[in-house]
Amino acid sequence: SQQGEEDPQALSIQEGENATMNCSYKTSINNLQWYRQNSGRGLVHLILIRSNEREKHSGRLRVTLDTSKKSSSLLITASRAADTASYFCATDKVGGGSNYKLTFGKGTLLTVNP
Amino acid sequence: DARVTQTPRDKVTEMGQEVTMRCQPILGHNTVFWYRQTMMQGLELLAYFRNRAPLDDSGMPKDRFSAEMPDATLATLKIQPSEPRDSAVYFCASGNTMGTEAFFGQGTRLTVV
Numbered sequence: 001s002q003q004g005e006e007d008p009q010a011l012s013i014q015e016g017e018n019a020t021m022n023c024s025y026k027t028s029i030n031n032l033q034w035y036r037q038n039s040g041r042g043l044v045h046l047i048l049i050r051s052n053e054r055e056k057h058s059g060r061l062r063v064t065l066d067t068s069k070k071s072s073s074l075l076i077t078a079s080r081a082a083d084t085a086s087y088f089c090a091t092d093k094v095g096g097g098s099n100y101k102l103t104f105g106k107g108t109l110l111t112v113n114p
Numbered sequence: 115d116a117r118v119t120q121t122p123r124d125k126v127t128e129m130g131q132e133v134t135m136r137c138q139p140i141l142g143h144n145t146v147f148w149y150r151q152t153m154m155q156g157l158e159l160l161a162y163f164r165n166r167a168p169l170d171d172s173g174m175p176k177d178r179f180s181a182e183m184p185d186a187t188l189a190t191l192k193i194q195p196s197e198p199r200d201s202a203v204y205f206c207a208s209g210n211t212m213g214t215e216a217f218f219g220q221g222t223r224l225t226v227v
Binding site: 033035040041042043044045048088090101102103104105106107 | 118147149156157159162170203205207209214215216217218219220221223
């Protein structure tokens with residue numbers, strides 16, 4: 001079963017605008033990760049935020065984590081047509097010890113129009 | 115350039131046939147995941163291994179699916195017999211230690227007719 005759920009399911013914006021995607025999850029986690037998938041290809045890791053962190057930056061990406069609300073957001077600033085892809089959040093579960101499982105949501109399809 | 119390699123990239127087979135998908139994880143990674151991706155269900159975790167030992171295969175239909183790691187450089191996912199509802203893209207991913215990123219292969223697109 002999915003642990004994370006992304007919102008919205010699809011997002012269409014113009015080049016240069018910012019894109020915000022949200023992720024909600026159900027159980028406590030050790031960390032939350034965001035991945036990107038270009039059509040028909042494997043997922044690529046973008047950024048990881050740990051449960052004791054609230055915000056993290058990487059280039060044009062900004063991720064926030066609110067463990068009290070069990071939610072995260074991914075902000076892509078100054079979007080480009082090349083950012084068009086599906087974006088997934090992934091979580092592992094607290095208490096898994098060495099048996100952590102990485103589970104994904106269904107993703108947000110981002111389209112950046114030139 | 116270390117990467118996860120999956121073979122075959124595409125597979126078309128008839129219902130009832132056995133299908134074997136292979137994955138070569140990144141050298142030195144101790145965790146291997148198998149995922150199935152469909153439009154309806156998204157990315158489902160089928161099974162994963164730590165140090166070649168299966169830790170959880172609860173996401174896998176046991177009657178027809180099996181996953182193994184005969185050695186540290188090879189993971190296999192078998193479906194026998196295959197059914198049209200097994201049509202999907204199957205991804206293998208590998209990683210190292212808890213709480214770090216997973217590296218994905220390019221996937222095997224399986225079509226069962």
